[in-house]
Amino acid sequence: MAETDTQDAPVDRNAKSAMWRGFCRRCPHCGEGHLFTGYLKVVDRCPVCQESLSGHRADDGPAYLTILIVGHLLAPILIYSFVEYRPDPLVLATIFTIGTVALSLFLLPRLKGLVVGIQWANGMHGFGQRH
Known part of the structure; x- marks a missing residue:
């Protein structure tokens, strides 16, 4: 495909689809190309x-969102697990440390893609104006 300047042509910048494509780590414009190298x-x-x-x-932004989501998901589970099952504190700390790291590593690129999708859909920063 020849390189074209897509900023000259009107583009449908649907925010929901751009956010979903970004979350899936795809180009917010076409949804086909990879967003990350x-x-x-x-x-x-x-x-x-x-x-x-x-x-x-x-x-x-993506790091803050990741911390917010992981904290709100795992904190109640941690409290419930401690109160209900009373595991050894070292076991509990080990399990939740691994869970926190794994969930954070899973969410961070997806939330970065979501933020890039929001910026693209709204024509923010270097993405030009909305058409």
Whole structure:
């Protein structure tokens, strides 16, 4: 496919589909190309539709969202487990440390993709204006 400038053509920037595509770690524009080259490095251009993705400014937002979600999911489970089953504190700490790390590593790239999708859909930062 020849490289084209997609900012000149009107683009349907549906926020819900862009957020879902980002969450699935796909290009928010076409949903086909990979959003990341590594674990968290966003590609400069989509390999399929050539949409420029280098203008994103996700910064610390995905990390804050990850902490918020993981904390709200695991804290009640931790309290319930301790009160109901009274496991050894070292066992409880080990299990919840592993669970916290695993869930955080799973959610972080997905939430970064979601934030990039929101920014793309709203024409924020380097993504141009909404059409």
